[in-house]
Structure formats: C-alpha cells, structure tokens
Amino acid sequence: MTIGSNIRKMREHKGLTQCELAERAGVSQVYISFCESGRREPSLKFCQKLAAVLNCPISAIVETDERRAV
Numbered sequence: 001m002t003i004g005s006n007i008r009k010m011r012e013h014k015g016l017t018q019c020e021l022a023e024r025a026g027v028s029q030v031y032i033s034f035c036e037s038g039r040r041e042p043s044l045k046f047c048q049k050l051a052a053v054l055n056c057p058i059s060a061i062v063e064t065d066e067r068r069a070v
Contacts, residue, residue: 003047004036006061010054011036024053 001009011021011032018036022029025046034040042050044062051058 001063001065002038003042003062003064004038006063007032007042007050008036010050010056010060014054016054021050021053025049 011018016024018032019029022032025032026049027046031040035042047061048058051061054061
C-alpha cells in the first residue's frame with residue numbers, strides 16, 4: 001500500500017468524498033486526488049492534519065508496504 005491508497009481507504013471508510021475531505025482539510029479536491037493517485041507525495045504535516053480530520057492514527061496514513069519491510 002502507498003500513502004495515497006491509505007488516504008483513499010481511510011476516506012472511504014469514513015464515507016467521505018474527495019470534495020468533503022478536501023473541505024475539512026482546507027485543501028482543494030484536486031490536491032486530494034493527486035495525493036490518492038500518487039501524483040503528489042503529501043508532507044508529514046499534511047498527513048497529521050488528515051489523521052486528525054479522519055480521526056485515525058497517523059500510522060494508518062503513513063505506514064506503507066515499503067516502510068513495513070524495513
């Protein structure tokens with residue numbers, strides 16, 4: 001899994017659209033789309049904000065297959 005797929009998974013688990021998440025996080029829907037698709041790598045600070053908005057641990061967003069292998 002990637003950070004983008006983690007964001008999508010958590011967003012869908014909470015029943016939010018990209019637009020709703022973007023509004024709550026204070027960014028554009030395009031930015032959320034770019035993060036989910038892997039076109040943009042979100043900063044740790046933004047991931048922390050998403051974790052707060054989605055009411056989930058930061059690890060649910062930033063932990064990837066690559067990081068688990070270490």
